[in-house]
Amino acid sequence: METxxxxxxxxxxxxxxxxxxxxxxxxxxxHAIIPLAFITCYTTFGQNIYIAGMNFYMLRVLVLFGFLRLxxxxxxxxxxxxxxxxxxxxxxxxxxxxxTLLWQTSASLINALGYAYDALGLYFLxxxxxxxxxxxxxxxRVFAVMLVPLALCICVEKATGRNxxxxxGGVPEFTELREGVLRCQGPFRHPILAGSFGAAWxxxxxxxxxxxxxxxxxxxLGIASSGIITLLSGSSGPVGSLLAAxxxxxxxxxxxxxxxxxxxxxxxxxxxxxxxxxxxxFIFARFRFFSGSTGWHRSWxxxxxIANFSDWWLVGTKSxxxxxxxxxxVTNHFIEQGARSGFFTLLLFVWxxxxxxxxxxxxxxxxxxxxxxxxxxxxxxxCSLLAHLVNFWNVSYFDQNVVNWYLALTMSxxxxxxxxxxxxxxxxxxxxxxxxxxxLDLVPALPEMQHPQP
Numbered sequence: 001m002e003t004x005x006x007x008x009x010x011x012x013x014x015x016x017x018x019x020x021x022x023x024x025x026x027x028x029x030x031h032a033i034i035p036l037a038f039i040t041c042y043t044t045f046g047q048n049i050y051i052a053g054m055n056f057y058m059l060r061v062l063v064l065f066g067f068l069r070l071x072x073x074x075x076x077x078x079x080x081x082x083x084x085x086x087x088x089x090x091x092x093x094x095x096x097x098x099x100t101l102l103w104q105t106s107a108s109l110i111n112a113l114g115y116a117y118d119a120l121g122l123y124f125l126x127x128x129x130x131x132x133x134x135x136x137x138x139x140x141r142v143f144a145v146m147l148v149p150l151a152l153c154i155c156v157e158k159a160t161g162r163n164x165x166x167x168x169g170g171v172p173e174f175t176e177l178r179e180g181v182l183r184c185q186g187p188f189r190h191p192i193l194a195g196s197f198g199a200a201w202x203x204x205x206x207x208x209x210x211x212x213x214x215x216x217x218x219x220x221l222g223i224a225s226s227g228i229i230t231l232l233s234g235s236s237g238p239v240g241s242l243l244a245a246x247x248x249x250x251x252x253x254x255x256x257x258x259x260x261x262x263x264x265x266x267x268x269x270x271x272x273x274x275x276x277x278x279x280x281x282f283i284f285a286r287f288r289f290f291s292g293s294t295g296w297h298r299s300w301x302x303x304x305x306i307a308n309f310s311d312w313w314l315v316g317t318k319s320x321x322x323x324x325x326x327x328x329x330v331t332n333h334f335i336e337q338g339a340r341s342g343f344f345t346l347l348l349f350v351w352x353x354x355x356x357x358x359x360x361x362x363x364x365x366x367x368x369x370x371x372x373x374x375x376x377x378x379x380x381x382x383c384s385l386l387a388h389l390v391n392f393w394n395v396s397y398f399d400q401n402v403v404n405w406y407l408a409l410t411m412s413x414x415x416x417x418x419x420x421x422x423x424x425x426x427x428x429x430x431x432x433x434x435x436x437x438x439x440l441d442l443v444p445a446l447p448e449m450q451h452p453q454p
Contacts, residue, residue, distance in 0.1 A: 008046070009049055009058065010047065010168070010169075013047035014047075014049075016043070016058075017039065017047070017062060021035070021064075024036065024065045024069055025065055025069050025073075029073075029075060029128075030135070030138055032129050033129055033138070033139050036066075036403065037143055038146065039058055040146075040400045041143075041146045041147065041149075042150070042165075043058045043059070043168065043187060043400075044169060045057050045170040045189060046168050046170025047169060047170070049061070054110055054114065055114065059403070060117065060118065063117065063121035063125065066121060069125075069128075070125065075128035076128045078131065079128065079131060082416070082417060084355050084359065084409065084412075084416075085124075085413075087352045088123050090348055091351070091352055092115075092119045093116070094344060094348055095112060095341045095345050096112040096113060096115075096116050098316060098340075098341035098342045098345055099112040099315070099316065099340060099341045100112055102316045102341070119402070122406040123406045123409060127410050127413065130410045130411060131417070131418075133374055133377060133414075133418055135414060136377060136381065136411050136414060137215065139407065140204050140208040140218075140219075140222065141215070141218050144205055144222030145221070147198075147201065147222055148221050148225050150225065154184045154186045154229055154232050155228065157184045157186065158175075158184050162175065164186075165186055165187040168187070170189065171185060171186075171188070178234070178290075181234040181290050184233055184234065185233065186229070189398060189399040190395070190399075191233045191234060192238060192331075193398075193399055193401050195229065195230045195231075195232075195235045195237070196237070196238045196388075196395060197404055198225075198233070198238065198242075199230045199239075200241070200245075200384050200388050200401075200405075202223065202226040202227060202242050202246075202387070203246075203248065203249055203380045203386075203387060205219050205223045206223060206380055206383075207381065209223065211376075211377060212373065235290065236290050236293040236295065237293075237390075237391065239290075240289070240394070241391045241394070244386055244389075244390045245384065245386055248383035248387075249380065258361070279303060281299050281302040282299040282303070283299070284296075284299045285298075285299040297326060298331055298332060298394065301320070301329075301332055301335060304323040305323070305335050307323070308320075309343075311323075312338055313342060314343070316340050317339055320339055331394060332394070332395075333391070333392035333395065333396045333397055353385075356409055356413075357385060357412075359413060360412050360416075361382070363378045363418070363419045364379055367419060381408065381411045382412070388404070
């Protein structure tokens with residue numbers, strides 16, 4: 001069969017991506033995150049290549065270079081298999097199976113494999129590059145620098161009403177105006193996604209600030225840039241995510257009482273459901289930071305998803321428009337999992353989220369004997385996960401925001417792995433045979449962590 005190839009990427013875009021790919025192969029592990037950060041911040045989905053019906057946008061091309069790096073430089077050999085790795089693999093695999101069963105076409109299989117390629121490629125590439133607490137700090141420094149020009153471009157978009165990234169394709173030339181509010185989006189496919197990107201990085205830059213004087217200049221740049229990107233998106237959801245992250249950061253002082261906090265949150269939800277006339281999920285309809293917000297749509301989407309459970313629980317549904325959802329717009333990442341591939345896919349995705357927070361909690365508790373700033377950085381990673389969690393109730397990630405998400409998962413896994421190795425080393429020192437954690441036998445023994453003196 002003849003292979004048809006259609007290129008919509010500009011020569012500049014292709015050359016830039018190949019350059020970033022070569023750098024990904026050539027740079028030392030510590031700096032290999034730089035090409036991934038650059039492609040995430042400065043390319044659009046308008047730069048892509050179609051080969052035999054398969055869409056290879058520039059991020060996917062870079063992931064291909066990442067696979068080559070794992071094969072050639074064998075970076076993947078250095079990390080042990082963790083429960084999170086199993087969860088991500090299981091979620092991705094079942095998503096492919098369920099989506100293919102739903103549509104039963106070769107095109108649906110290709111589409112599902114593309115999503116799995118993104119998930120597994122970005123996650124395991126990040127796992128190979130991010131292994132230690134110092135790696136988490138370095139990723140934060142890299143993105144703190146990368147976000148400065150991005151924030152400036154979005155400021156230009158706000159001032160002119162024209163998107164500078166329009167020349168790359170995939171984004172509109174003129175900025176969306178909704179009820180008098182300009183909604184800047186930069187290289188992202190929607191203003192909400194741009195704001196979500198900034199909100200998720202904000203707590204990580206605060207965590208970088210907590211690491212001391214040598215990191216505070218970069219941290220301040222990152223805090224300012226992520227805040228600007230979030231606010232200039234003109235979207236209520238990302239602002240809510242940023243505020244949730246700030247609350248999470250403030251909860252550091254109450255970290256030993258988080259069980260009470262969680263139960264208090266659950267009881268509050270139950271109380272709201274009792275006193276509200278509408279179901280509790282219609283609380284989204286009452287929050288807005290900008291005019292033109294569509295919180296009611298998000299509440300209605302949840303309501304219709306619950307009401308039509310029998311329509312999607314097995315392998316998903318082909319359209320939610322039949323439920324009365326406006327334009328079939330699934331503005332919820334959790335519902336997207338279920339509507340696309342069924343209830344079991346949703347459960348597996350929830351498993352991934354729960355594992356991520358569990359890893360953060362155990363890593364923070366396990367680092368009590370380390371420098372406090374190490375604990376605080378891990379806590380900041382958890383606050384970034386919280387920002388993603390709030391984002392998921394406002395939008396479904398369908399662009400380079402997935403890089404943000406898989407980096408956050410990888411950071412939580414890396415922090416937990418460090419705690420596991422330190423615990424295992426301490427148990428060995430005292431002659432213990434039971435390390436007390438099911439993951440420890442899956443984590444390779446490494447030299448004891450060295451920390452700078454306070």
